[in-house]
Amino acid sequence: MTKFYNMNKFLDKVYPYTLFPLFAFPLLKENISMIFLGVFALFTIRYSLINKTKTIIKSNWLVFSIPFFIVVIASLLRGELVKNLGEINHVLLFLALPIFFFLSSDELFTKEKIVHYFKFLIYCCAVLIFIYILLFLVNHQFYELFATKYNSSLFRDFVYSKTNFFTIHPAYLTSITLFGTAFCIEELKARFSYLYLLLIILFFSFTFLLLTKLNIVLITMLILYSIFRYSKIKIIYKFSLVLLIAVVSIILIYITPGMMLRILEVINSLNTEPIGAAYDSTNIRKAIYTCDFLLIKENFWYGVGFSELKLELLNCFNENYQSDFYKNHLYLTHNYFIYVLLGSGIFGLISLLYFFYKSYSFLLNFKSLTIGVFMLNTLLMCMIEDYFYRQNGILFFLLILLSLFKFHSKYKTNLFDK
Numbered sequence: 001m002t003k004f005y006n007m008n009k010f011l012d013k014v015y016p017y018t019l020f021p022l023f024a025f026p027l028l029k030e031n032i033s034m035i036f037l038g039v040f041a042l043f044t045i046r047y048s049l050i051n052k053t054k055t056i057i058k059s060n061w062l063v064f065s066i067p068f069f070i071v072v073i074a075s076l077l078r079g080e081l082v083k084n085l086g087e088i089n090h091v092l093l094f095l096a097l098p099i100f101f102f103l104s105s106d107e108l109f110t111k112e113k114i115v116h117y118f119k120f121l122i123y124c125c126a127v128l129i130f131i132y133i134l135l136f137l138v139n140h141q142f143y144e145l146f147a148t149k150y151n152s153s154l155f156r157d158f159v160y161s162k163t164n165f166f167t168i169h170p171a172y173l174t175s176i177t178l179f180g181t182a183f184c185i186e187e188l189k190a191r192f193s194y195l196y197l198l199l200i201i202l203f204f205s206f207t208f209l210l211l212t213k214l215n216i217v218l219i220t221m222l223i224l225y226s227i228f229r230y231s232k233i234k235i236i237y238k239f240s241l242v243l244l245i246a247v248v249s250i251i252l253i254y255i256t257p258g259m260m261l262r263i264l265e266v267i268n269s270l271n272t273e274p275i276g277a278a279y280d281s282t283n284i285r286k287a288i289y290t291c292d293f294l295l296i297k298e299n300f301w302y303g304v305g306f307s308e309l310k311l312e313l314l315n316c317f318n319e320n321y322q323s324d325f326y327k328n329h330l331y332l333t334h335n336y337f338i339y340v341l342l343g344s345g346i347f348g349l350i351s352l353l354y355f356f357y358k359s360y361s362f363l364l365n366f367k368s369l370t371i372g373v374f375m376l377n378t379l380l381m382c383m384i385e386d387y388f389y390r391q392n393g394i395l396f397f398l399l400i401l402l403s404l405f406k407f408h409s410k411y412k413t414n415l416f417d418k
Contacts (some may be wrong), residue, residue: 015043016108023121023399026128026168026176030391048103061102064402066355067340067388068094071306074344078305087306087343093394100181101402109406117403118370122180125173126199128166129206132159135166145209151245156211171385172392174215175377177203179400181219182373184227208252210263215378220249222373274323284325285334291316292338299342306343309333332389336382339389359401366404374400 008107020027021036028036068091075084107113136145136158147154160170181203184196200223207219227241255262262281267283291313296302302313310330317326333339341349356379377395378387387393 011043011046014192015105016113018043019108020120020152021119022395023117024124025392025395025399026121027124027131027166029165029167033391033395037096037100040104041096044100044104047105051105057099057102061098061405063355063358063414064098064405065095066351066397067091070340070344070351071349073308074303074348080305080307083307084305090389090391093391093395093398094388097394097398097402101406103173104406106406106410109403109410111407111411114403114407117399118183121176121399122183123198125176126202128168128173129177129202131166132163135163151208153211155209159210168392169390170210171215171381171387172390174207174210174219175381176396177207178215178219178222178377179370179374179396182222184371185222185230186369189230205252213262213266214384215377218373218377218380220245226253226369256278274321274325276322277324279323279325286329287317287321287323287325288313288331288334291320292333292335292342295321295342296338299345301345303342303345303348309339309342332386334385336385336387336389339386354416362405363401363406365408371400371404 018036018040022033022040025033025037068088071084071088071091072081075081075088081088132155133145138154140154140158145155156170159173181200183205184199187193187196188200204219204223207215223245224242227238227245231238231241233241265280265282269280270286272283274280274283274287294316295312310332313331313333314326317323317331333342337349337352340352360375363375381387381393385393388397
């Protein structure tokens with residue numbers, strides 16, 4: 001009996017720490033993150049059984065599972081449930097995370113603990129950046145951090161495709177560093193810290209090195225806005241500082257490997273169709289969007305089905321482009337809203353828009369720069385990427401959203417009030 005009691009006490013002490021590994025997802029392979037989710041789920045089920053908490057999930061929590069139900073219901077209506085198991089697996093987190101967060105202890109989501117989760121996520125990103133740089137320097141010279149190969153940054157290519165364990169896509173990683181930059185700015189606003197200042201510089205520089213165009217623009221605008229909005233120095237010094245950052249940004253554009261090439265690529269390739277082996281990321285993306293809208297014209301009401309979407313795009317490429325870019329790769333829509341529209345039809349898209357409406361209506365309760373940047377970045381990323389098709393996109397969005405929702409449901413206050 002004593003052993004059983006001691007074991008229960010031990011498990012109670014461990015439970016509050018089971019969320020931290022989920023926030024370490026940038027450092028982990030997806031299957032390892034799922035193991036930690038399983039651990040958190042088991043501890044949560046144990047807590048729920050011992051404390052006899054209500055197990056019927058409330059409707060306001062089910063709203064966060066809408067993307068999961070879109071795929072499942074569309075698959076059922078088409079009689080393709082088994083065929084679409086792979087697509088359902090991509091959105092399974094939209095079901096699992098809301099359920100386990102709902103059942104979990106409120107004590108895991110106090111203001112102090114959520115701030116610790118957010119800081120842990122940000123520190124994990126900083127550690128990952130240093131790991132990438134160190135791994136790169138093991139096999140490359142320092143100057144190659146600023147070298148290009150095949151019109152692309154050698155370092156970006158290394159991060160994107162040459163690391164076996166740390167395999168997070170640059171778009172997701174820089175979205176987290178953007179979130180981290182906003183968080184550090186708000187912390188600096190409350191009290192000065194060299195650590196947060198160094199993290200901002202690190203995230204800003206790393207975003208440039210990874211050549212993620214959207215997040216480069218966002219992080220630069222964020223820093224410039226913050227200087228005018230929060231700095232207490234005289235206006236003349238504000239303008240001087242903004243000018244300095246603008247000059248540094250321009251210099252970075254010129255010296256960052258591949259940056260000018262990517263800018264020139266957009267200018268030169270936007271109106272050029274991919275032909276044969278002559279293609280790049282810009283005209284490939286344009287070709288994808290062209291086929292997206294051709295498919296929408298023909299399948300606006302009911303879509304083509306999630307399992308058929310890649311093949312329908314491939315057929316469109318075959319009919320409209322004499323190029324090699326699609327020969328060895330099946331592309332998706334590069335827009336999550338279009339992905340849902342073509343997968344499930346107009347009613348699926350309306351459901352997704354309702355999901356965003358409810359989620360963003362809640363997040364607006366937190367009058368915070370960090371959450372505002374998080375919301376804007378997520379929306380824009382969904383417009384240019386299949387953002388929630390990958391596990392890291394769902395994990396990042398739901399961990400932030402559900403932590404705040406759990407906190408607000410209990411305490412009815414603003415997490416970011418200092």
